[in-house]
Amino acid sequence: MVSTLRDVAKHAGVSVATVSRYVNRSGNVRAQTAGRIRQAIAELGFRPNVVGRSLKTATTRSLGVVIPSLSNPVFADAVSGIGQTARAEGYNLMFMATDYDRDAETQTVGALLDYRIDGLILTVSDPGESPVLDLLERTGTPYILIYNQFSLAARPSVTVDNVAAGHDAAEALIGLGHRRLGMISGSFGASDRARARRDGFVRAARDAALAEPVVREVDFLTMNVDAILDDVFKDRSRAPSALFCSNDLLAISLIGALRRRGVRVPDDVSVIGFDGIAVGSHQHPTLTTVVQPSREMGQTAARQLLDCLNGGNAPTGAVLPHILRLGESAGPAGKPDPAALQEPDQTVQRRTAQ
Amino acid sequence: MVSTLRDVAKHAGVSVATVSRYVNRSGNVRAQTAGRIRQAIAELGFRPNVVGRSLKTATTRSLGVVIPSLSNPVFADAVSGIGQTARAEGYNLMFMATDYDRDAETQTVGALLDYRIDGLILTVSDPGESPVLDLLERTGTPYILIYNQFSLAARPSVTVDNVAAGHDAAEALIGLGHRRLGMISGSFGASDRARARRDGFVRAARDAALAEPVVREVDFLTMNVDAILDDVFKDRSRAPSALFCSNDLLAISLIGALRRRGVRVPDDVSVIGFDGIAVGSHQHPTLTTVVQPSREMGQTAARQLLDCLNGGNAPTGAVLPHILRLGESAGPAGKPDPAALQEPDQTVQRRTAQ
DNA sequence: GTGAAAGCGCTAACAT
DNA sequence: ATGTTAGCGCTTTCAC
Numbered sequence: 001m002v003s004t005l006r007d008v009a010k011h012a013g014v015s016v017a018t019v020s021r022y023v024n025r026s027g028n029v030r031a032q033t034a035g036r037i038r039q040a041i042a043e044l045g046f047r048p049n050v051v052g053r054s055l056k057t058a059t060t061r062s063l064g065v066v067i068p069s070l071s072n073p074v075f076a077d078a079v080s081g082i083g084q085t086a087r088a089e090g091y092n093l094m095f096m097a098t099d100y101d102r103d104a105e106t107q108t109v110g111a112l113l114d115y116r117i118d119g120l121i122l123t124v125s126d127p128g129e130s131p132v133l134d135l136l137e138r139t140g141t142p143y144i145l146i147y148n149q150f151s152l153a154a155r156p157s158v159t160v161d162n163v164a165a166g167h168d169a170a171e172a173l174i175g176l177g178h179r180r181l182g183m184i185s186g187s188f189g190a191s192d193r194a195r196a197r198r199d200g201f202v203r204a205a206r207d208a209a210l211a212e213p214v215v216r217e218v219d220f221l222t223m224n225v226d227a228i229l230d231d232v233f234k235d236r237s238r239a240p241s242a243l244f245c246s247n248d249l250l251a252i253s254l255i256g257a258l259r260r261r262g263v264r265v266p267d268d269v270s271v272i273g274f275d276g277i278a279v280g281s282h283q284h285p286t287l288t289t290v291v292q293p294s295r296e297m298g299q300t301a302a303r304q305l306l307d308c309l310n311g312g313n314a315p316t317g318a319v320l321p322h323i324l325r326l327g328e329s330a331g332p333a334g335k336p337d338p339a340a341l342q343e344p345d346q347t348v349q350r351r352t353a354q
Numbered sequence: 355m356v357s358t359l360r361d362v363a364k365h366a367g368v369s370v371a372t373v374s375r376y377v378n379r380s381g382n383v384r385a386q387t388a389g390r391i392r393q394a395i396a397e398l399g400f401r402p403n404v405v406g407r408s409l410k411t412a413t414t415r416s417l418g419v420v421i422p423s424l425s426n427p428v429f430a431d432a433v434s435g436i437g438q439t440a441r442a443e444g445y446n447l448m449f450m451a452t453d454y455d456r457d458a459e460t461q462t463v464g465a466l467l468d469y470r471i472d473g474l475i476l477t478v479s480d481p482g483e484s485p486v487l488d489l490l491e492r493t494g495t496p497y498i499l500i501y502n503q504f505s506l507a508a509r510p511s512v513t514v515d516n517v518a519a520g521h522d523a524a525e526a527l528i529g530l531g532h533r534r535l536g537m538i539s540g541s542f543g544a545s546d547r548a549r550a551r552r553d554g555f556v557r558a559a560r561d562a563a564l565a566e567p568v569v570r571e572v573d574f575l576t577m578n579v580d581a582i583l584d585d586v587f588k589d590r591s592r593a594p595s596a597l598f599c600s601n602d603l604l605a606i607s608l609i610g611a612l613r614r615r616g617v618r619v620p621d622d623v624s625v626i627g628f629d630g631i632a633v634g635s636h637q638h639p640t641l642t643t644v645v646q647p648s649r650e651m652g653q654t655a656a657r658q659l660l661d662c663l664n665g666g667n668a669p670t671g672a673v674l675p676h677i678l679r680l681g682e683s684a685g686p687a688g689k690p691d692p693a694a695l696q697e698p699d700q701t702v703q704r705r706t707a708q
Numbered sequence: 709g710t711g712a713a714a715g716c717g718c719t720a721a722c723a724t
Numbered sequence: 725a726t727g728t729t730a731g732c733g734c735t736t737t738c739a740c
Contacts, residue, residue: 052717
C-alpha cells in the first residue's frame with residue numbers, strides 16, 4: 001500500500017541514494033533525473049517514512065509538550081504558540097497533559113523520551129524538586145520550562161515574574177483605595193507560580209503597612225468558591241474589599257458567585273485575576289487581570305529550544321513582561337464615585353520584571 | 355549517552371533477543387536471567403528506542419490529532435478526552451491545530467502521515483469536499499472525525515446531532531414565549547456544524563409559524579459583535595427577543611456587549627449558546643446552552659480508533675446526546691415575571707438525536 | 709530458554 | 725551526477 005524509497009528508485013530507474021538526495025534536496029540531481037523521480041513519486045503516491053529517517057539520523061524533528069491541563073485556556077494558548085513556531089520549522093508536537101498529577105509527569109516524560117523527541121517544553125508542579133527534570137538532565141535532553149518560576153537550581157524557564165506580578169496586582173488594588181486585601185488561589189502545592197504570586201501580593205500589602213491579607217486555597221476540580229466566600233465574609237467588618245485570584249478562571253467563578261449572593265462587583269468588592277485569557281475581556285463586568293503573554297511565551301520557548309537543536313546555545317529561559325489590564329471588575333474602594341471609575345478595558349503596560 | 359538493547363545484552367551477558375523478549379514480555383525468560391537483565395537496564399538507565407521498534411513493526415503507537423483551534427475550550431476538552439483514552443492504552447498523541455485554514459489541514463495531515471501515525475482523529479472544515487479525507491482513504495489510514503456532521507459520503511464521525519440540537523435551542527426559546535428569534539454565528543463556510551445548527555434552528559421557527567429568524571455571521575477573529583448588534587437592533591420593533599449563538603464563546607461575548615449597551619439579559623433579550631464550556635456555568639448570568647459532551651466525544655473517538663487498530667472493526671462514528679442546560683441567560687419573553695423565572699443551572703436531559 | 713541473523717526505510721560516506 | 729553499501733535499534737523467525 002505504502003511505497004518506499006526503493007520502490008520509487010526502481011520505478012524511476014535510479015538508485016535509492018539519488019531519490020533520497022532529491023527528496024531531501026541534499027546533493028545535486030540532474031533536471032532530467034529529477035523529473036523522472038518526481039513522476040515516480042507522484043504515480044506511487046510516495047511519502048517518505050520519517051521513522052526510517054529518524055532511526056538513521058537519530059533525530060525525530062518532533063518536540064514534546066507536557067502541561068498540567070488543557071482545560072485552562074492559558075495553557076492552550078501557549079501550546080498554540082509552540083505549535084505555530086514548531087510547524088514553521090517543520091517540527092511536530094507530541095503532546096500530553098498531566099492533569100496536575102506528579103506521577104503522570106514522570107510517566108509522560110518517560111514515554112516522550114522513548115519516542116526520542118528532540119526536545120521538550122514542559123510545566124512541572126515543582127521545578128525545585130523534580131525527578132522529571134533530573135531525568136532530563138541525566139539523559140541530556142534539551143528542554144525548557146514554561147510558566148514555572150525560576151528555582152534555585154536555575155532551570156531555564158519562560159515565564160513572567162510572578163512575584164512582581166503579584167506585587168503589581170496588590171498595588172493596583174491599593175491604588176484604588178483598598179485597605180483590606182484578600183487572595184483566593186488554586187492549590188499552592190501544585191503550582192509554584194501561585195506561591196510566587198502570593199508572595200508578591202502579601203509583600204505589597206506589608207510594604208503598604210496594611211493588615212495581612214486573607215489567603216485561601218480553593219479546590220481546583222470542584223471550584224467550590226461558595227464555601228470560601230462564606231468563610232471570608234463571615235465577619236463583614238474585617239472582610240476584604242478586594243480579592244486577587246490566582247487565575248482568571250477562578251476570578252470569573254468568583255465574580256459569578258459574588259453576584260449570585262447579591263454582592264456587587266466592583267461596587268462592593270473588587271476582583272482582579274491573573275492570566276489574561278480571552279474570555280475575561282468579553283465578560284460583564286470585564287475582568288481586571290494581570291496578563292501573561294501566553295502565546296508569546298510558547299513561541300519564545302519553542303524558539304529557544306529550536307535554536308538549541310540547530311546547534312545554538314542551550315535554552316536560557318526568559319522573563320517576559322506582564323501587563324495589567326484594567327477592566328470593570330476592579331473599582332475604587334468604599335462608596336463608589338462614578339467620576340473616579342476607571343475607563344473600562346484600558347490597557348497599561350507595566351514594567352518588565354527583573 | 356543513551357544505551358541500546360545491545361549494550362544491555364552485553365552488560366547482562368545475554369543476547370539482544372532475550373533482552374527484547376524481557377522488555378516486551380514476549381516469550382519466556384528464566385527468572386535468573388530476567389534478574390540480570392533488570393539490573394543491567396537499571397545500571398545503564400536503558401530506555402527502549404521506540405523509533406527502532408516502529409521501523410520493525412510498522413506501527414508507532416501514536417495517534418494524530420488535528421483540530422481547528424485550541425483557543426476554543428470545546429476542542430481542548432475533546433483533546434483531553436482523547437489523550438486520556440490514548441494514554442491508558444500506551445498511545446501517544448501527535449497534535450496540530452490548523453487555525454481554520456484548509457491548506458494547513460492538508461499540510462498537517464500529510465506531515466502526520468509521514469510520521470506513520472497509526473490513526474487519526476480530526477475535525478475538518480468540510481467533510482463533504484475534503485482532499486484530506488480523500489488522502490486518508492487512499493492511503494488506508496484509519497481515521498475518525500469529531501464534531502463534523504455526517505455527510506453524504508458517510509465519513510465516520512463522533513458528534514451530536516447538530517440539526518436536532520439547533521431545533522431544541524429554538525424550541526427552548528419558543529417555550530419561554532419568544533416569537534422573534536435570531537441567530538449569531540461564526541463563519542458558516544468554515545463550519546459544517548454551524549450550518550447544521552442553523553438549519554435546525556430555522557426549521558423550528560418555521561414549524562412554530564414564527565417569522566424567519568434573523569441570522570448573522572460574525573468574524574471569528576475580531577469578534578466584532580457590536581457591529582452586528584447595531585444592525586440587528588436597528589429596528590427595535592422587529593428586533594429579536596432571543597438570540598442563539600453558534601458557540602458559547604460567542605454567547606459570552608454577546609452577553610457582555612449587550613449589557614455594556616444597557617440591554618438586560620435575560621430581561622430584555624435572552625441568549626442561548628452552544629457547547630457547554632465550563633466557564634459558561636460560572637458566569638453571571640449563568641449561560642443557557644446546548645451542551646456537547648466534548649470530553650466524552652474525544653474518548654469515544656479514541657476508543658473506536660483504538661479498537662480498530664487492535665484488529666476490530668473500522669470506526670463507525672457515533673451520535674452522542676446533547677443536553678440543554680438552563681442557565682440564567684435565557685428567560686421568559688416580554689415583561690419578566692420573577693415567579694416564572696427558571697431555577698438557574700437546572701440541567702435537563704434531552705432526547706438523543708436520531 | 710536462549711542465540712544468530714535478517715531486515716524494517718532511510719541517510720551518508722565512499723566510490724565511480 | 726549517480727550508485728553501492730553499511731548500519732541506525734529493534735523484533736522475529738528459525739535453530740538449537
